[in-house]
Amino acid sequence: MEYHKDLIIIGAGPSGLMAAATSSKLGLTSYLIEKKSKIDTYKRSCCSMILTEPGMHGEYLAFENDRICFLKNDFSVKYTGAYTDLWQSIRISPSGNTLRLGRKAFPVAKVINKAQLLRNLLDEIDESLVEILTSTVAGNLEEEDDGVIVSVVEKGRRFKLRAKLCLVCDGVNSHIVDILGLNRNRKHFFTSKVVSYVLDKTKIPYPNSWITFMGRSASPTGAIYMLPKPIGEDGKILYEISQGLPLIGEKNYSAKALLDNFIENSHFSEWFEDAEIIDVHGTTHIMRSPIRKPFLKRTIFVGDSAAFMEVDNQGALMCGFNAAKAAQKELEGEKGFDEYYQFWNTHFEFNDESLLSPIIKGFGFSAFSDDEIDYLFSLTQDTLYSGYVNHFTVGRVILNIFLEKLPQIEKEKPEIAKKLKSFVEKINS
Numbered sequence: 125m126e127y128h129k130d131l132i133i134i135g136a137g138p139s140g141l142m143a144a145a146t147s148s149k150l151g152l153t154s155y156l157i158e159k160k161s162k163i164d165t166y167k168r169s170c171c172s173m174i175l176t177e178p179g180m181h182g183e184y185l186a187f188e189n190d191r192i193c194f195l196k197n198d199f200s201v202k203y204t205g206a207y208t209d210l211w212q213s214i215r216i217s218p219s220g221n222t223l224r225l226g227r228k229a230f231p232v233a234k235v236i237n238k239a240q241l242l243r244n245l246l247d248e249i250d251e252s253l254v255e256i257l258t259s260t261v262a263g264n265l266e267e268e269d270d271g272v273i274v275s276v277v278e279k280g281r282r283f284k285l286r287a288k289l290c291l292v293c294d295g296v297n298s299h300i301v302d303i304l305g306l307n308r309n310r311k312h313f314f315t316s317k318v319v320s321y322v323l324d325k326t327k328i329p330y331p332n333s334w335i336t337f338m339g340r341s342a343s344p345t346g347a348i349y350m351l352p353k354p355i356g357e358d359g360k361i362l363y364e365i366s367q368g369l370p371l372i373g374e375k376n377y378s379a380k381a382l383l384d385n386f387i388e389n390s391h392f393s394e395w396f397e398d399a400e401i402i403d404v405h406g407t408t409h410i411m412r413s414p415i416r417k418p419f420l421k422r423t424i425f426v427g428d429s430a431a432f433m434e435v436d437n438q439g440a441l442m443c444g445f446n447a448a449k450a451a452q453k454e455l456e457g458e459k460g461f462d463e464y465y466q467f468w469n470t471h472f473e474f475n476d477e478s479l480l481s482p483i484i485k486g487f488g489f490s491a492f493s494d495d496e497i498d499y500l501f502s503l504t505q506d507t508l509y510s511g512y513v514n515h516f517t518v519g520r521v522i523l524n525i526f527l528e529k530l531p532q533i534e535k536e537k538p539e540i541a542k543k544l545k546s547f548v549e550k551i552n553s
Contacts, residue, residue, distance in 0.1 A: 140293035141245035142444025182471035205240030206359035221501035225511030
């Protein structure tokens with residue numbers, strides 16, 4: 125059978141666009157399929173952070189002129205938008221006590237304008253080699269001996285695309301992964317809906333911070349978090365606040381109702397008394413165990429589509445870049461997919477069971493009452509502790525902070541000390 129292109133790339137988020145741009149520079153032809161009508165827009169809740177911790181996802185970053193440089197993977201990405209530097213990650217108790225993690229010499233994360241990143245990536249694609257199909261949904265994927273067939277729907281028109289290989293970049297809730305049955309053997313941890321408001325005219329007393337509100341009075345299902353983003357006109361800073369993932373309680377809460385109640389009635393409501401909602405975003409998070417071997421005979425599952433949770437923006441770019449290189453090598457008769465497998469398993473922390481297991485059963489504030497969180501954070505109120513924005517290590521970092529204070533806690537609040545010890549036993553079991 126004749127295959128029209130070298131690649132079919134499903135999804136035009138950061139990983140798909142990076143794969144298309146990289147593959148076109150390598151001289152490969154491809155279809156790029158995107159369900160949105162405009163690639164450089166997004167309505168999905170997203171922190172839009174570039175995480176700066178050295179070694180995060182096995183990579184080291186530098187920011188030079190208009191480029192984000194990936195020093196270990198040896199590539200760079202053009203980004204002409206503004207940044208907001210985050211100097212600390214703050215957890216705030218119901219009464220306003222704080223636990224702060226950060227660094228003095230360098231920001232813990234840099235928030236980008238994600239729409240601008242998508243535009244920059246789109247500009248890097250050689251459209252003489254890449255046929256871009258927007259408003260197009262990939263319905264099914266079939267592998268053959270020498271190629272792949274993807275059934276698509278474009279504004280009601282159904283047809284099939286043929287290529288030699290496929291890169292599936294359709295996100296954390298991948299439709300293609302699901303229809304191929306690859307989720308059957310993945311452990312499902314939980315599903316949650318998230319709602320985010322983009323706000324102007326807020327009065328936030330902690331600028332340049334990733335803020336998480338802890339306790340059941342903030343949200344009975346988990347944390348509420350917010351951060352500044354350079355997404356207003358001319359790079360104006362707006363704040364995005366999100367109802368976080370459910371950690372406890374019923375799963376049928378309305379995320380929007382919980383977020384509205386926090387803004388209007390919480391201890392922090394005066395921060396938002398003049399706020400205006402500029403935009404509303406949302407998403408559904410499905411947390412599953414990662415796909416350890418993220419490829420079939422002629423298909424790679426790229427980035428979020430195979431992940432435990434999102435691979436973050438820099439991880440998506442790394443995956444797109446390496447998937448395109450792997451595809452080229454595979455087409456040249458080399459073992460490119462095996463190289464991608466090696467990259468995937470050495471760079472992403474969730475593929476290490478010793479790191480994933482503590483995340484799933486590790487330290488969290490849902491076991492503590494609001495009064496107990498207030499007490500714990502009263503012990504950390506005046507200190508900046510060394511730390512970054514890192515989903516995989518932050519629980520252990522915070523637990524260790526309180527374990528160092530365990531003699532005082534045992535004396536003053538023995539029931540809280542007992543809970544802390546139980547976390548240690550649980551993580552080490």
